[in-house]
Amino acid sequence: AQSVAQPEDQVNVAEGNPLTVKCTYSVSGNPYLFWYVQYPNRGLQFLLKYITGDNLVKGSYGFEAEFNKSQTSFHLKKPSALVSDSALYFCAVRVSNQAGTALIFGKGTTLSVSS
Amino acid sequence: GAGVSQSPSNKVTEKGKDVELRCDPISGHTALYWYRQSLGQGLEFLIYFQGNSAPDKSGLPSDRFSAERTGGSVSTLTIQRTQQEDSAVYLCASSRDRGAYEQYFGPGTRLTVT
Numbered sequence: 001a002q003s004v005a006q007p008e009d010q011v012n013v014a015e016g017n018p019l020t021v022k023c024t025y026s027v028s029g030n031p032y033l034f035w036y037v038q039y040p041n042r043g044l045q046f047l048l049k050y051i052t053g054d055n056l057v058k059g060s061y062g063f064e065a066e067f068n069k070s071q072t073s074f075h076l077k078k079p080s081a082l083v084s085d086s087a088l089y090f091c092a093v094r095v096s097n098q099a100g101t102a103l104i105f106g107k108g109t110t111l112s113v114s115s
Numbered sequence: 116g117a118g119v120s121q122s123p124s125n126k127v128t129e130k131g132k133d134v135e136l137r138c139d140p141i142s143g144h145t146a147l148y149w150y151r152q153s154l155g156q157g158l159e160f161l162i163y164f165q166g167n168s169a170p171d172k173s174g175l176p177s178d179r180f181s182a183e184r185t186g187g188s189v190s191t192l193t194i195q196r197t198q199q200e201d202s203a204v205y206l207c208a209s210s211r212d213r214g215a216y217e218q219y220f221g222p223g224t225r226l227t228v229t
Contacts, residue, residue, distance in 0.1 A: 032216055043119075043206065044158075044220040051216060090158065094216060102148065102174065103218060105158035 002027045002095045006106035013081045014114050021076040021109045023091030032094035033074040034103065035065055039087045047089075050074060061085070081113045117141065119221035121207050127227045128197055136192045136224045140209030147190050148210075148218060149182060153203040161205075164190060165212075197228045 003026045013019045025031055035047040048059025055067040065076045074091060088110050092103040120139045128134050140147050149161040160174040164184040175181070179197075184190040194201055204225050208218040 034216070036220075043222040044208075046217045046219065049216055092158075102160040102163055102171065103150075103158075104160065105150075107157035 002093060002104050004091050004093050004104055004106040006089075006091055006109045008109050009107075010110045010112065012112045012114065015083050016080050019078050019081045019085070019111065019113070021089050021091075021111060023074045023076065023106060024072050025074060025091075025093045026072065027093050027095060031072075031074075033065075033067065034092040034094070035059065035063070035074075035076050036090045036092060036105075037061075037087045038090065038108075044090065047076070081111075083113045083115050086111055086113045119207055119209055119219055121205075121221040121224050123224060124222065125225045125227075127229060130199060130228055131196055133193065133195045134197055134226065136194075136205050136207075136226070138190045138192070138207030138209075138221060140188065140190070140207070141219055143211070144209035144219075145187065145212045146210045146218075147184055148208045149190070149192050150206045150208065151203045152206055152223070156203075158206070161192070194226075197226075199228045202226055202228045 005024045007022055033050045036044040037047050038044050047063050048057050050057050050067045058064045063078050065074055067074050088108050090108045091106040094103055122137045145166045147164045151159045162182045163171040179195045182192045204223040206220055206223045208220045210218045
């Protein structure tokens with residue numbers, strides 16, 4: 001079965017420090033991987049994706065993620081965290097079936113950046 | 116341009132009543148998805164529409180749930196005989212087509228079944 005795991009419910013980091021939000025996946029075939037962010041009382045916003053090509057992908061708001069096939073991981077990173085980065089982050093993998101392209105999401109990781 | 120819109124933003128209903136949730140996708144997007152976000156459960160795929168193809172209903176949790184998409188645009192998710200476990204935020208998303216990968220999400224409808 002296809003799945004995504006976010007092993008940390010919460011990540012705490014001080015402003016200015018680097019941050020990492022972890023994601024591992026299990027999928028048959030080539031994975032298409034995504035990160036979304038959800039701010040309080042807001043919908044999900046697309047951050048970045050990996051489809052093919054360079055393992056390091058860059059996205060919105062200075063975030064980047066590294067695809068590691070051998071470790072089946074797609075960790076989200078940022079060199080210097082901002083208080084405004086505090087939000088709920090979801091990793092997702094795309095699967096293909098006969099009819100469509102649903103996303104399977106991890107349970108989410110709450111990022112808290114302190115000033 | 117306008118994003119995905121959903122209505123109502125909040126809905127409180129009594130157990131056993133039927134509810135309808137509406138989604139207006141981004142203009143020109145042929146693919147439309149419904150998800151459910153529950154506390155502690157993350158995001159759960161419900162149903163997917165692509166153009167005029169038969170929808171993928173594989174995520175619907177029971178036969179009380181149904182959805183339709185009229186004219187390839189607006190979609191309505193209907194929950195019949197609501198139960199307390201149906202309480203959640205229902206999210207709609209759209210994407211340009213099945214070959215395009217980013218899904219754009221609406222703000223959601225928060226459903227509370229009392």
